[in-house]
Amino acid sequence: MKTHTKYLTINTQERIQFVNITDKIREIVEESGVKEGIILINPMHITASVFINDNESGLLKDFKEWLEKLAPMKKDYHHHQTGEDNGFAHLWRTIMGRETSIAITDGKLDFGPWEAIFYGEFDGQRNKRILVKIIGE
Amino acid sequence: MKTHTKYLTINTQERIQFVNITDKIREIVEESGVKEGIILINPMHITASVFINDNESGLLKDFKEWLEKLAPMKKDYHHHQTGEDNGFAHLWRTIMGRETSIAITDGKLDFGPWEAIFYGEFDGQRNKRILVKIIGE
Amino acid sequence: MKTHTKYLTINTQERIQFVNITDKIREIVEESGVKEGIILINPMHITASVFINDNESGLLKDFKEWLEKLAPMKKDYHHHQTGEDNGFAHLWRTIMGRETSIAITDGKLDFGPWEAIFYGEFDGQRNKRILVKIIGE
Numbered sequence: 445m446k447t448h449t450k451y452l453t454i455n456t457q458e459r460i461q462f463v464n465i466t467d468k469i470r471e472i473v474e475e476s477g478v479k480e481g482i483i484l485i486n487p488m489h490i491t492a493s494v495f496i497n498d499n500e501s502g503l504l505k506d507f508k509e510w511l512e513k514l515a516p517m518k519k520d521y522h523h524h525q526t527g528e529d530n531g532f533a534h535l536w537r538t539i540m541g542r543e544t545s546i547a548i549t550d551g552k553l554d555f556g557p558w559e560a561i562f563y564g565e566f567d568g569q570r571n572k573r574i575l576v577k578i579i580g581e
Numbered sequence: 582m583k584t585h586t587k588y589l590t591i592n593t594q595e596r597i598q599f600v601n602i603t604d605k606i607r608e609i610v611e612e613s614g615v616k617e618g619i620i621l622i623n624p625m626h627i628t629a630s631v632f633i634n635d636n637e638s639g640l641l642k643d644f645k646e647w648l649e650k651l652a653p654m655k656k657d658y659h660h661h662q663t664g665e666d667n668g669f670a671h672l673w674r675t676i677m678g679r680e681t682s683i684a685i686t687d688g689k690l691d692f693g694p695w696e697a698i699f700y701g702e703f704d705g706q707r708n709k710r711i712l713v714k715i716i717g718e
Numbered sequence: 719m720k721t722h723t724k725y726l727t728i729n730t731q732e733r734i735q736f737v738n739i740t741d742k743i744r745e746i747v748e749e750s751g752v753k754e755g756i757i758l759i760n761p762m763h764i765t766a767s768v769f770i771n772d773n774e775s776g777l778l779k780d781f782k783e784w785l786e787k788l789a790p791m792k793k794d795y796h797h798h799q800t801g802e803d804n805g806f807a808h809l810w811r812t813i814m815g816r817e818t819s820i821a822i823t824d825g826k827l828d829f830g831p832w833e834a835i836f837y838g839e840f841d842g843q844r845n846k847r848i849l850v851k852i853i854g855e
Contacts, residue, residue, distance in 0.1 A: 488830025556625030693762030
């Protein structure tokens, strides 16, 4: 059995931003030398998400508007009594999901034609880490 | 370490449909010969979901009505500027989740009494693929 | 390759309750002896969730109010025609997610500073089981 661990650091220009990390993840799969296995990818922060969807700018705009409708940014959340102002970001990450697991087959991400991996940042503009863990052989 | 990879093809009669794939997954676990490990199941498409919930027809109806409330089908999504009409389907799949991972113990899905595995199709009526990856021993 | 399987039993005092299980999971990782791998944690029930977020009481209150807004408890769900009254609980668990997978590195949960693991119970006050599966080496 082989395992391979990698930490990516991302600092987004906007507070809320989607970053396509698919190419970066493909590189990590290649450098791991794992031919058959599973890769787990997750932010190490609780106001961010790693998810798989379409790499289409209109859809990414739809996500932002939809999340704002489901959990408005400006609401006065209980969480804000701690001095924070990012209550919405914890809820948005819940909708988008924390992590994704992807199969590795023949040394590559076993993906359908439109699958792309995104880091969803909901409280950015500072260094955040993404954890990549591969297990397989 | 053993790995086992399988692709299922599903073509639903309805555009939106839930398909119980539990028995099919049990067969794949058995044919893999894996006694202890993890199975990852995901659609290879971005308008579909694999999730675990109750096999009860009323609840499946509740899911459809609830998803329609959270992200209406008829809304004019930015994504539609590409010529697509399935913006809602990308959002529904986000709510329902892309993938599921399940423990394999003693050669079987390690399930509670009511857990059932569903493929959730939100833009169907054409061939779609589901990926099944088992790792273990 | 090593695997390690454990079942936790939880009986919450309230019907709806969040329980921080991080320390319990850390103990299981330690007793497994696995140094590099993945741990999968999921309820064996379909009205509960295992998720990762902030251990902050105000945020946990926000989650409850938000879930009630997205899927009201008192609504007359189709699922209730079976005699059940927990339709909302199936939907809440869908929002919060069924399971989580976490990397194990150097024999420990590979966690960011604020990540905490919660069992989210939405129809409790009876014994429920959580499955913990570790694979690695």
